[in-house]
Amino acid sequence: MAEGLRILTEARETGRLPRILFYAAANADHPLVHALSIDVEMAGGESIQTTPDILSKLSGKDNPQAVVGVFDEFDRTLADLDRNSAGIWLVAERLRDPGNLGTILRTADAVGAGGLILIGECVDPFSVEAVRASMGALFTVPVVRSGWEEFLGWLRHGPGQLVGLSLDTTHDYRGATYAAPTFLLTGNEAQGMPTDYAAARTA
Template sequence: MPREITAYSNPLIKRVRQLRDKRHRREEGLFLAEGLRILTEARETGRLPQYLFFARDSAAHPLVTALIADVEAAGGEAIETSPDILSKLSGKDNPQAVVGVFAEFARTLGSLDRTRAAIWLVAERLRDPGNLGTILRTGDAVGAGGLILIGACVDPFSVEAVRASMGALFTVPIVQCDWADFIAWLRAGPGQLVGLSLDTDTDYRAADYAAPTFLLTGNEAQGMPDDYAEACDLLVKIPMLGKADSLNAAVATAVMAYEVLGHRRG
């Protein structure tokens, strides 16, 4: 049976609000996700929040009802609260109907089966949470096996990245590792590492992609380091016909992912 919390001073409300800060997320091993669509995606993958906050007016919605039942059956807690408190938790003036507090989850390189998918996404020092979330959505759309984050990337469990992923955080496996470990793992089995570069004459549409293809996206501002480019099995470029010399990192990843998908289908 859900309990009701309407006071800003409630200890649980204070604790959950702090999860918007990376340090507190790391200490607690918890993160926030908001919105009925995202929480329903999580539920469908078998992940349920430890705490589910919902507005009174949304309680009768069948998806909210299902979430409440499943959370309580799994030993979590459903909490009815006000839109104002939901706004405080999410940091948005127009809060979603539900906010969930989930346990962080992570995979290791060793847990990945590279043969389960023809496309894998790799991002190096990605700094923008919106880009990370969008790349996760692209990964979900093309059936990528996972997203491998190299080096000092933005936290995939930040409120902004989770929001931008639109639920793909729960459907696309994520691994965080350093470059040396990634290369050692990659070379231990099949896999073609493909990077985007301006220093090549190979058009991305003319290249031959071998499965599984690992698409490497460099840092938004600096691109990929020279030694990373040298480690690639294939460098390709996307033609730039205007004055801009490059695409946004997430857009470039999407263009490449769909090109590889088309290559597979062809």
């Protein structure tokens, strides 16, 4: 589920339309709401005019946005990624906090990263909290969920430098040499990066 006219409009521009669109009656004549409603219905979805109270219950917020969209999940696999489409990729291992996931997605969007690869038991990127924290970046940055061995196998079958991010190091990131595509690997918020993951780094 995603909230807000700006986020839903950005999703629409990337080809993602909600299966169900809820919007406040007071905003029915807004040109962007009207266009979004038409596109949803033309795609076979439902467009429902409702009240602020219903929107509040849907979003769990006292001051809900004017529109709320319910989307189908759009999982990707490693095979869907073109590693040569970007010079930098982000990889997160056992990421647990939806706010952190949203921040990483927004950062990836800002720097033009190719996508975010989630390793192991990570927070659900489609949870309401994660979608809200991403501020729409979930619709613009490809997200893939993978196991560690699966990711390593995929990485080794093509170009790619795996760079580990850690406080336990003597190497300054500003002095390192990077080769595109670079995959930046970060560990769990509380426990950091496992030793076997660190051993797999190429930088």
